[in-house]
Amino acid sequence: MTLPDFHGQQPTGPQVDPEARPPASIFDKAARFFEPGGDWDKVHKADLYPFFRAIEVSEGTTATMNGQEVIMAGSNNYLGLTNDPRVKEAAKAAVDKYGTGCTGSRFLNGTLDLHLDLEERLATFLRKEACVLFSTGYMTNQGLIQAVAQRGDVIFSDKDNHACIIAGQQVSAAETVRYRHNDLDHLRTFLERISRERPEAGKIIATDGVFSMSGTLANVPGLVALADEFGAALFLDDAHSVGVIGDGGRGTASVFGLEAEVDLTSGTFSKSFSSLGGFAVGDQTVIEYVRHTASTHIFSASMPPSAVATVLACLDILEAEPERLDRLAEIADFMRDGFRSLGFDVWNSETPIIPVVVGEMYRAFAFWKDLLEAGVFTNAVIPPAVPPGQSLMRTSYMATHSDSELQRVLDAFEKVGLEHGIIAPGGVPGPAMQTNGTA
Structure with missing residues (x-):
């Protein structure tokens, strides 16, 4: 590429002070969102980012992610009909x-x-x-x-x-x-x-x-x-x-x-x-x-x-098939009782949507990843969608979940909950939750 020859003259146009602050861009906020050292940068570098994860195969109550079959405990497919x-x-x-x-x-x-x-x-x-x-x-x-x-x-x-x-x-x-x-x-x-x-x-x-x-x-x-x-x-x-x-x-x-x-x-x-x-x-x-x-x-x-x-x-x-609704209600009751008996806080859930509170945002991301590695997919929910210190795993269930799948979900939550101090042996809240999840 040949540059224009100005014959020693400076190009005309507005003069810019080289030390002046560059004009703001409407996209500056996008750069700040992922700035180095910020929350999302840390989460990505720790491989804890839980969003936009690809599902490769979905069969309703189970799915395949990164080649691993997991139980789907984070879908709104309440009647279990997506693959009917x-x-x-x-x-x-x-x-x-x-x-x-x-x-x-x-x-x-x-x-x-x-x-x-x-x-x-x-x-x-x-x-x-x-x-x-x-x-x-x-x-x-x-x-x-x-x-x-x-x-x-x-x-x-x-x-x-x-x-x-x-x-x-x-x-x-x-x-x-x-x-x-x-x-x-x-x-x-x-x-x-x-x-x-x-x-x-x-x-x-x-x-x-x-x-x-x-x-x-x-x-x-x-x-x-x-x-x-x-x-x-x-x-x-x-x-x-x-x-x-x-x-x-x-x-x-x-x-x-x-x-x-x-x-x-x-x-x-x-x-x-x-x-x-x-x-x-x-x-x-x-x-x-x-x-x-x-x-x-x-x-x-x-x-x-x-x-x-x-x-x-x-x-x-x-x-x-109204019996699907009966089964869904039965499952919701079983899972709420199961989480509570383990010592988890599930708020006042009355439906197949059952939140499991884990507290601080980074702990929620780590908890989510450990659950996924244990074979259970849920949704990590953080502020402002929930109050500060009340980040949670949003679990939801289908009428087609089997008893064995539900028990595997509870077993995984128990294992990960104990590891993170969310619960303690004996079905009580763990040390991480002694300050209502804000520790």
């Missing part, structure tokens, strides 16, 4: 008939008769007038809140709600107030204030039905009573509830017999329904309004036919 032959055949048949995708939004060219069939089936199953599908569960909640809560309205949101509800609050023009987790007295103070100061404001209470880290249920009876008293709508995100708990797997409200009292319920297909996508159910007028105003519905490509057919097949199995 009936489900896979339904997906293949849909590809043969419709192709691989719709190449457009539901609003335009992306509506198949399959989409309409699934919406009708879900509305009937969940005992609501209407249903609308979205391309992901995340987009469901984001679009739903953006559509129904607008300028002048107020969203009352549980502080432990999932990120997709928070995303909906951020894109909505409505005001958001966040009440302490499951603290209905705190919620009442906000409802009273807004009702007094802005009686004309539309109000919606938004909460997870089952909280994804703790495995606990929202206090639906209390929320229904407050919603009725203050004229607020009630919205439940049942991503971890439909196909998991309640009458026939109908979710959190059905646990309490209060389906009719909940105005909007959303869910996802990426868990019990072994697919991808999301839905919302409610009154016909409201759902049609959402269908025409939720940006994540109007401006996103629709669920591909194979995904829709998968959900329909899973729904068929859920309705025909």
